[in-house]
Amino acid sequence: xxxxxxxxxxxxxxxxxxxxxxxxxxxxxxxxxxxxxxxxxxxxxxxxxxxxxxxxxxxxxxxxxxxxxxxxxxxxxxxxxxxxxxxxxxxxxxxxxxxxxxxxxxxxxxxxxxxxxxxxxxxxxxxxxxxxxxxxxxxxxxxxxxxxxxxxxxx
Amino acid sequence: xxxxxxxxxxxxxxxxxxxxxxxxxxxxxxxxxxxxxxxxxxxxxxxxxxxxxxxxxxxxxxxxxxxxxxxxxxxxxxxxxxxxxxxxxxxxxxxxxxxxxxxxxxxxxxxxxxxxxxxxxxxxxxxxxxxxxxxxxxxxxxxxxxxxxxxxxxxxxxxxxxxxxxxxxxxxxxxxxxxxxxxxxxxxxxxxxxxxxxxxxxxxxxxxxxxxxxxx
Numbered sequence: 604x605x606x607x608x609x610x611x612x613x614x615x616x617x618x619x620x621x622x623x624x625x626x627x628x629x630x631x632x633x634x635x636x637x638x639x640x641x642x643x644x645x646x647x648x649x650x651x652x653x654x655x656x657x658x659x660x661x662x663x664x665x666x667x668x669x670x671x672x673x674x675x676x677x678x679x680x681x682x683x684x685x686x687x688x689x690x691x692x693x694x695x696x697x698x699x700x701x702x703x704x705x706x707x708x709x710x711x712x713x714x715x716x717x718x719x720x721x722x723x724x725x726x727x728x729x730x731x732x733x734x735x736x737x738x739x740x741x742x743x744x745x746x747x748x749x750x751x752x753x754x755x756x757x758x
Numbered sequence: 759x760x761x762x763x764x765x766x767x768x769x770x771x772x773x774x775x776x777x778x779x780x781x782x783x784x785x786x787x788x789x790x791x792x793x794x795x796x797x798x799x800x801x802x803x804x805x806x807x808x809x810x811x812x813x814x815x816x817x818x819x820x821x822x823x824x825x826x827x828x829x830x831x832x833x834x835x836x837x838x839x840x841x842x843x844x845x846x847x848x849x850x851x852x853x854x855x856x857x858x859x860x861x862x863x864x865x866x867x868x869x870x871x872x873x874x875x876x877x878x879x880x881x882x883x884x885x886x887x888x889x890x891x892x893x894x895x896x897x898x899x900x901x902x903x904x905x906x907x908x909x910x911x912x913x914x915x916x917x918x919x920x921x922x923x924x925x926x927x928x929x930x931x932x933x934x935x936x937x938x939x940x941x942x943x944x945x946x947x948x949x950x951x952x953x954x955x956x957x958x959x960x961x962x963x964x965x966x967x968x969x970x971x972x973x974x
Contacts, residue, residue, distance in 0.1 A: 622832070629831035636827075640777045644765060651763035757951065 649676050653683065654699055657746050700745055710741050712753040721747075768874055768929075780928065784871040785826040785878065791842040792821055826878050848876060856899050861906055863899075865927040872927040873900065903930065911937025 649672055652660060658680055665673065687698050718731035721743075729737055731752070747753045768780040775781050824832075824840065832840045846852065847868045855863065865872045903926075910922050911934045923931055 625832055626828070629828050632831065633827050636776060637782060640766075640779055640782055643777050644779060647765060648763055654762035 645672065646675060650679060652676075653679060656750060657699075700742060702745075705741055708741055709738055710744060711736065711738055711756045712744050712748065713737075713756055714752065715754050716752055718747070718752050770877075774878070781874070784874040784928070785830075787871060787875050788823040788825050789829050789842050789879075790821065790845060791824055791829065791840050793840055826875070830878075844879065847872070848879060859902075861903055864925045865903075865930070866925055868927075870928050873929045904933075907934055908937060910934070912941055 649668065652664070653676065660668075660676070668676070683698075690698070713736045714731045714733055717733050720728045721731050722728045723740065723743055729739070731737075736756070744753055744755075748755050766775055766778040768778050768784065769775040774785060822840070824842075829840065829842050833842075907926065907930050923934060926934060
């Protein structure tokens with residue numbers, strides 16, 4: 604508001620105030636740039652979360668996101684899902700799987716934290732307790748490994 | 759390896775990237791300059807501090823230190839508001855030091871954004887611009903230091919690199935990190951760990967931080 608007052612004064616003839624106006628304008632632009640860059644960087648990280656963590660964010664992270672960011676994340680999820688469905692033929696292709704080239708269908712995993720029961724495709728459930736080892740199909744475990752619940756063991 | 763997070767990088771040459779955090783930090787660095795006209799009411803803002811309260815004006819010709827973003831903004835008009843001088847490190851004396859042996863200089867101490875800041879200086883018309891440009895880019899600094907950076911980044915595997923990195927400015931550090939990452943990835947592949955699914959580093963970092971409140 605102070606800038607506006609100065610602007611009207613300057614137009615009225617005091618030309619030496621131009622510097623002040625420019626100065627304030629520069630500061631305002633600078634603040635705007637910093638804010639925008641910060642918010643944009645947050646969005647970039649949230650987008651990375653979708654690829655690294657999965658489609659459901661832990662509540663601790665969601666707590667720190669603003670409502671608009673949550674909305675953005677949901678919309679991004681939706682467009683990603685639409686795209687993935689359109690890409691691979693009838694069922695679609697899950698691009699977030701197999702980020703590293705797979706060597707085998709089943710992998711050996713060790714549990715790092717207590718997770719509870721986990722059901723595999725053929726109906727059997729596996730109880731994931733800390734330090735228990737299992738031999739499980741790759742596509743089911745990949746997300747849990749990325750979330751830090753399981754650990755992939757190489758023989 | 760957080761593969762999915764791609765931050766906005768710094769701009770090339772005299773242009774900055776609006777959204778790049780590196781560029782914002784870099785343009786915060788100060789330039790020495792002089793006020794060309796008297797500047798009313800700004801004594802408090804630009805740190806002069808003397809005089810009767812906040813109503814003072816800065817007399818003509820007094821020395822100021824302004825950050826680059828301010829200098830660029832005030833420069834746009836007919837060049838009568840502020841004039842900037844080159845900081846010491848870009849002047850003649852230092853340029854001869856660089857041409858003598860560029861590897862010795864501790865660029866991190868001289869302002870951690872030597873290359874970026876120098877590129878911004880080219881925006882202000884200055885009779886020494888071509889020499890500055892040459893010094894920054896060519897045989898004097900970048901090229902001669904680059905070889906050593908490349909060498910050390912490719913050969914220091916699993917070692918403590920802080921001694922090597924301490925004398926590099928931000929651009930060189932980014933290059934160094936890229937070289938190290940390539941080296942690490944290659945070693946990973948050689949050991950057969952390339953197919954191991956890993957926890958993303960984002961997740962690891964979130965796990966380490968303590969959140970003050972957790973919803974159920």
